[in-house]
Structure formats: C-alpha cells, structure tokens
Amino acid sequence: MLIASAVVVVVAVAVVGALGLGGGGDEGPSAPPRTGSVVSVTRETLTERTTVDGQLGYGTELPLPVKATGTVTWLPEQGATVERGDELLRADDRPVILMYGSLPMYRSLGLAPREDEQAPADGQDPDGQGSGEQDPGEQQLGSGGGKSPALVGPSGSPAPEGPGSGEGTDASRTPSEPPELWGMDVMQFETNLAALGYTGFTVDERFTTGTAAAVRRWQRSLGLAETGTVGVGDVIYAAGKVRIGSAGARLGSAVGENTLTYTGTARKVIVNASAADASWAVRGSAVTVGLPDGSPVRGEVASVGKRAATPEGDGGEGGTGQPATIPVTVTIEDQKSIGRLESGPVTVEYVGNEVKDVLAVPVAALVALAEGGHGLETADGRFVAAKTGLFADGDVEVGGPAVREGMKVRIPE
Incomplete structure (x- = not known):
C-alpha cells in the first residue's frame, strides 16, 4: 500500500508540473503573434472597375x-x-x-433623250426598236421648250452656269449632243463604277456619254440589256x-x-446600361469585353442611346418596376481577337471611379477603433486613426494627420 501511494503522488506531481500549475515564477508563457505581415503605406493610383452584362452580335x-x-x-x-x-x-x-x-438612289441615271427623238420604252434597246411608247412611270429628262440641250439637274432644272460647268453650257454644246444629268448622286455612282473597274469618264457630277458607255459595259457583265441607263x-x-x-x-x-x-459585318456589344448610373458610357471611352471563355478583349464605347426604356414596360404605374436602361454600343476594333464567336453573352468592364496620387494600404490592414471609425496599427503596436476613401482591387485610400507615405503598418490575423 505504501508503494502504491508513492506512485500516485509522483504521478500527480508530474501532471501538475506539466500543466504549469505548480510554478510560482513571474513570467508566464509567451502570447502568440498578432500579425502575419507588415506592409508599407504607398502612394499610387486606385481604379474602381465595374462589370455589367452585354450581348455580342452584329447589331440591330x-x-x-x-x-x-x-x-x-x-x-x-x-x-x-x-x-x-x-x-x-x-x-x-x-x-x-x-x-x-x-x-x-432616288432617280434613274442616264442621258436624257434629245428632243428630235423619242425615248425608248423601259427595257428596250436605245436603238428605237419596239413600240416607241415611253413608260408612264419614267420621267423624261430634257430642257424642253424647243431650246438647245443643256445639263439637267436633280429636279429636272438646268444646271447653273459658272465655274465647273464648262462643256455643259449651251454655248459649248452642239444641238446633236444629248443633255447630261448632273448631281451628287451622279458622282456617287461614278465613284462606285470606277472602283469596279469601269472607267473611260471623269468622276464628277455629270453623267456624260463616257459614263453611259461604262454603264453599258457594266450591264453586259451582269447579263442585262445594255441601255446605258441605271434604274x-x-x-x-x-x-x-x-x-x-x-x-x-x-x-x-x-x-x-x-x-x-x-x-x-463587324461584331459589336450591346449593353442595356442603367439610366441612373450611365456616367461611364461616354463615346470614345475604353472598356474591356470579357468573352464567354474568359479572355479579355479591348473595346470602345461607340454610341449611347438618348431614350430610356424599361425591360417590360414604361416603368410607371402598372409597369414592372425595373430600372430604366439605355442602350450602349461597344465596338471591337480587333475582330480577330473574338475568334469565330458570332453571338452570345459577354461582360463589359469599365472604370467607375479613379483617384490618382493617393496614399493606400491593403484593405486587410484596416482595424476598427474602440472610439469608432477605422485605424491602422503601426509596427511598434500603436494605433492611429485613418480616414478611408476609394476601395479598389483589394486596396483602400487612407489619410489623416498621422498617416504618411512609407509608414509600416501591421495586417491583423
């Protein structure tokens, strides 16, 4: 019994010693560290980015x-x-x-017939074969009144004389030459005709015999009757x-x-942006388009709608209550970066707010002070008050009398 009692006493003393309950020293065990790292207050530019949904396609x-x-x-x-x-x-x-x-295209283009000959019917050869009756739906272009031919303007009136009229005036035209059509629509058509390789005329506002000859060659390539007139x-x-x-x-x-x-033919993105928060939608602003596979593509705001609408109604009494939106069109200059995707949901990331040359720390460095507000813990364990500003990309703008660039602060665990 004495031996068993001694063993029990020894075990009890060992347990008490292991638990530290029997010591009378002044120093206890050291407290675990309160921080995982120390960072510096830096000066930088903070950019707040916002993402909205969009639809990729070719537009309306x-x-x-x-x-x-x-x-x-x-x-x-x-x-x-x-x-x-x-x-x-x-x-x-x-x-x-x-x-x-x-x-x-608002009128037919061609040489007006001379007054000493009758215009052929629509679709017939200009050699006069056929019935010889003019289509009532086609307006005859000419100077009228038995006068010598002149240039014919868009409304059937004679072309104004002056610089540039040159050969088109009555004084320089013989009665055997047909009058010429003139106008910006003539120049537009001649520009296209020349771009297609049909030349032999001067690209200007006059539809001349040279233009008519080029039109006949163009009509021949299309398998059409070579009338020299464009309907x-x-x-x-x-x-x-x-x-x-x-x-x-x-x-x-x-x-x-x-x-x-x-x-x-260019793919673009349409965003139905909130009308109340569309200040970012400024023509020419750069954005980032996120494709369905996650790859980013650079885009630019091309146009912004001026009329707000709700998804399913007018938003008034009896409406859906959904916020009003305006359409924003985003163009993508590098079409190859989109790949073969023609349509689908995408995201559009834009800069919502930006501050430059401000003091910032990681958001994790902020601590709540007992007296209210936020603060920072310095490397030596002091706490200083800090005013917060913009939060962006995991950092926060900070300021205050005790906050300075390069100061070391702790990130609490």
Whole structure:
C-alpha cells in the first residue's frame, strides 16, 4: 500500500508540473503573434472597375431600301457577306446591286433623250426598236421648250452656269449632243463604277456619254440589256459591305420594303446600361469585353442611346418596376481577337471611379477603433486613426494627420 501511494503522488506531481500549475515564477508563457505581415503605406493610383452584362452580335437588323418591283426570284443566304458590286437579291430575275454611299438612289441615271427623238420604252434597246411608247412611270429628262440641250439637274432644272460647268453650257454644246444629268448622286455612282473597274469618264457630277458607255459595259457583265441607263431599283447604297439578315419574303412573293434585312459585318456589344448610373458610357471611352471563355478583349464605347426604356414596360404605374436602361454600343476594333464567336453573352468592364496620387494600404490592414471609425496599427503596436476613401482591387485610400507615405503598418490575423 505504501508503494502504491508513492506512485500516485509522483504521478500527480508530474501532471501538475506539466500543466504549469505548480510554478510560482513571474513570467508566464509567451502570447502568440498578432500579425502575419507588415506592409508599407504607398502612394499610387486606385481604379474602381465595374462589370455589367452585354450581348455580342452584329447589331440591330435593318430593312434594305429595296425599290425594285416584281417577283422575288433569288435571295442570298442569311449571314452572307455582300460587297460592292455583288447581288443583294433578284427581282424578275434582274439583279439588285450593292454600291457604297450615303445618298439613297432616288432617280434613274442616264442621258436624257434629245428632243428630235423619242425615248425608248423601259427595257428596250436605245436603238428605237419596239413600240416607241415611253413608260408612264419614267420621267423624261430634257430642257424642253424647243431650246438647245443643256445639263439637267436633280429636279429636272438646268444646271447653273459658272465655274465647273464648262462643256455643259449651251454655248459649248452642239444641238446633236444629248443633255447630261448632273448631281451628287451622279458622282456617287461614278465613284462606285470606277472602283469596279469601269472607267473611260471623269468622276464628277455629270453623267456624260463616257459614263453611259461604262454603264453599258457594266450591264453586259451582269447579263442585262445594255441601255446605258441605271434604274432607280437597280442599285442599293450602304456605308460599306453588309451582312445579310433575315428575309421578310419568300421566293415567288412580291418585292417589298421588308424583303431583306441587313447589318454591318463587324461584331459589336450591346449593353442595356442603367439610366441612373450611365456616367461611364461616354463615346470614345475604353472598356474591356470579357468573352464567354474568359479572355479579355479591348473595346470602345461607340454610341449611347438618348431614350430610356424599361425591360417590360414604361416603368410607371402598372409597369414592372425595373430600372430604366439605355442602350450602349461597344465596338471591337480587333475582330480577330473574338475568334469565330458570332453571338452570345459577354461582360463589359469599365472604370467607375479613379483617384490618382493617393496614399493606400491593403484593405486587410484596416482595424476598427474602440472610439469608432477605422485605424491602422503601426509596427511598434500603436494605433492611429485613418480616414478611408476609394476601395479598389483589394486596396483602400487612407489619410489623416498621422498617416504618411512609407509608414509600416501591421495586417491583423
């Protein structure tokens, strides 16, 4: 029994010693460290970035201004790219050609017939064969009144005399020469004709016999009658090459204004931005487009809508209550960076706010002070008050009388 009691006493003393309950020393065990690292207060530029959703595509489809009449006999495939000189469609098996320009085709272009001869009917050869009756829907261009021929303007009036008229005046034209059409639409058409390789005339505002000869060669290449006159429905102008959209007509139906739609060939992003927070949407501002695979692409704000709308209504009484939005169009200059993707959801990142040349620390360095507000713990354990500003990319703008550049502060664990 004595031996067993001794063993128990020894074990108890060892346990007490291990727990540190029997010592009477002045120093206890050291406290664990309160910080994981020390950082410096730096001076930098902070940029706050915001991400919104967008939709990649070719933009809104617009109807082609088709002025040809008859029956639709051919349509291109949706998504096809049409360039200058290519066919957009065929009406009564007659091609409608794309040209580049901003002025719509509003009249036929050709040489006006002389008063001593009768204009041929539409679609007949200009040699006078056929019925000899003029199409009532086609306006005869001429000077009228038995006077000698003159230049004919866009509205049928004589061209003004003066510098640049030159050969077009009555004094320099013989009665056997036909009058010439003139106007900016003539120059626009001649520019396209020359770009397609049909030359032999001066690109100006006058439709001359040289222009008519080039038109006949162009018509021959299209398999058309070589009349030397371009009908109002033969050409459609666009700013550049177009991408064919959806068709509003089928083969065999009548040609109309909604026969075919088109878009541009460049892919762009449409963002329905909040009308109340669209200050970032400024034309020319740089943004970053995030593709579905996560790769970033540089973009630029090209246009900003001026009319706000709600997703499902007007936002008033009985509306959806959703915030009003405005459409923002973002263009992407490097189309190859998008790859083969034609449409889909994307993100658009923009700079919401930016401050330059400010003191900043990591957000994790901020501590809450007992008296309120935020502060920083210095390397020697003191706490100093700090005013906070912009939060961006994990850093925060700080300031205050005790905060200076290069100061060492702790990041609490």
